[in-house]
Amino acid sequence: MAMSLIEKARSMLLKYPLCDSCLGRQFGGLGRGITNRERGFALKLVITMEAHMGLKRGEGSEEEVLRALAAGGAHQPAANLVGAEAGDVCHICGGIMERIGEYAAEVVRALDGYEYRTFLIGVKVSGELAEREDALKSEFGIEFGESMKMETSREIGKLVSKATGREVEFSKPDVVVTVGIPGPVVEVSPMPLFVFGRYRKLARGIPQSKWDCVHCRGKGCEVCHGTGKIYPISVEEIVCGPILRAAGGKETKFHGAGREDVDAIMSGNGRPFVGEVREPKVRELDLRAVEAEINKGGNGMVEVVGLRLSDRRTVRRLKEGAKVAEKVYRALVELDRDIGEEEARALGKSFNGCVINQLTPNRVLHRRADRLRLKKVYEMSIKMIDPRHLELVVRCQGGLYVKELISGDGGRTTPSVSEILGCGARCTELDVIAVNEGV
Ligand SMILES: [Zn+2]
Numbered sequence: 377m378a379m380s381l382i383e384k385a386r387s388m389l390l391k392y393p394l395c396d397s398c399l400g401r402q403f404g405g406l407g408r409g410i411t412n413r414e415r416g417f418a419l420k421l422v423i424t425m426e427a428h429m430g431l432k433r434g435e436g437s438e439e440e441v442l443r444a445l446a447a448g449g450a451h452q453p454a455a456n457l458v459g460a461e462a463g464d465v466c467h468i469c470g471g472i473m474e475r476i477g478e479y480a481a482e483v484v485r486a487l488d489g490y491e492y493r494t495f496l497i498g499v500k501v502s503g504e505l506a507e508r509e510d511a512l513k514s515e516f517g518i519e520f521g522e523s524m525k526m527e528t529s530r531e532i533g534k535l536v537s538k539a540t541g542r543e544v545e546f547s548k549p550d551v552v553v554t555v556g557i558p559g560p561v562v563e564v565s566p567m568p569l570f571v572f573g574r575y576r577k578l579a580r581g582i583p584q585s586k587w588d589c590v591h592c593r594g595k596g597c598e599v600c601h602g603t604g605k606i607y608p609i610s611v612e613e614i615v616c617g618p619i620l621r622a623a624g625g626k627e628t629k630f631h632g633a634g635r636e637d638v639d640a641i642m643s644g645n646g647r648p649f650v651g652e653v654r655e656p657k658v659r660e661l662d663l664r665a666v667e668a669e670i671n672k673g674g675n676g677m678v679e680v681v682g683l684r685l686s687d688r689r690t691v692r693r694l695k696e697g698a699k700v701a702e703k704v705y706r707a708l709v710e711l712d713r714d715i716g717e718e719e720a721r722a723l724g725k726s727f728n729g730c731v732i733n734q735l736t737p738n739r740v741l742h743r744r745a746d747r748l749r750l751k752k753v754y755e756m757s758i759k760m761i762d763p764r765h766l767e768l769v770v771r772c773q774g775g776l777y778v779k780e781l782i783s784g785d786g787g788r789t790t791p792s793v794s795e796i797l798g799c800g801a802r803c804t805e806l807d808v809i810a811v812n813e814g815v
């Protein structure tokens with residue numbers, strides 16, 4: 377027959393000194409709305425009362441139980457009966473559970489200077505402590521116990537919440553605090569902050585992201601005049617600098633919904649992006665002020681609109697959405713022979729609703745895998761500037777390389793403007809005038 381709860385607790389206490397928490401924790405899955413410490417105290421009290429009853433009935437052996445509780449269990453009601461003795465330290469925690477308040481105070485200190493509304497405590501219990509607890513659990517066949525890691529993270533969380541007025545949040549906390557036990561080692565990890573917006577790039581020669589110098593890999597050399605960069609400034613730097621300064625973080629990452637070429641303008645409604653700040657200290661940003669600072673720094677070349685706080689999910693949607701988004705480009709084209717109005721009109725028509733077979737362009741092959749893309753041109757309208765120069769407006773699926781749609785890329789993109797006209801064709805200027813997607 378299975379041992380009763382009391383018998384089990386009693387045999388544990390006779391063999392090992394256990395504090396209230398460590399005893400109660402072995403039965404932590406039983407009863408709701410009480411702490412393990414209360415469970416442990418209640419068990420010890422019942423055992424004490426039973427032993428006292430035995431003693432009164434003349435069972436002298438029960439005194440041993442009371443002494444074990446008074447010393448090893450540090451249980452005052454038992455000590456009152458047999459006299460207090462110097463208590464042994466708890467076999468599992470060595471007294472750590474009595475010092476949970478000190479760990480909580482350490483966490484509160486570490487969180488000072490961070491802005492957060494919610495937090496989560498993660499505890500790492502040393503291997504030695506965990507092994508001692510596991511050994512006891514298997515020795516006594518514990519079925520409904522809890523782990524020290526669970527109890528300490530919950531109890532520290534309660535105390536920190538009480539001290540700071542902030543809430544524990546499991547799914548999306550603003551900050552995660554890792555506590556090493558016995559340590560105490562406390563590590564604060566603020567969750568990244570995400571700022572969504574749309575940018576317009578109104579000048580050519582600006583890459584979307586910072587581009588390290590290929591000669592020195594960003595360290596700075598003669599080729600890059602010590603800047604470590606190929607281009608003096610990027611959309612990423614103009615946008616992320618003010619966000620990072622406002623959030624007081626460690627670093628930023630720029631996520632764009634696709635990217636335009638360095639020499640392309642990005643106008644119209646702007647391209648969606650998310651600026652991610654790692655380890656921010658401030659989370660409540662004055663985004664109107666940040667927007668104004670970015671636009672001032674952008675100096676008419678780069679500007680942002682519609683900044684708002686966002687989340688990691690949006691970054692994923694942005695990346696996926698970029699592939700299916702609809703883009704509208706304006707391209708200037710130079711031809712190797714003269715064409716007439718009629719031919720220009722026919723050219724535009726032939727692309728309406730046309731699916732383009734496009735192998736990875738030669739110019740990006742060094743950094744992208746060679747693969748075939750099928751991308752649709754929804755609409756192409758053509759304006760003749762003169763018999764050798766055209767202005768195209770192309771509405772197409774995201775991910776189509778428009779420069780190659782014009783040049784044909786040596787046959788790697790088909791059909792192309794060059795292929796249909798049977799002559800060389802080059803894109804001399806390319807602007808993105810709209811990025812349409814549901815972000
Ligand atoms: Zn203990």
Ligand SMILES: [Zn+2]
Nearest residue numbers: 589592597600
């Ligand atoms: Zn360099």
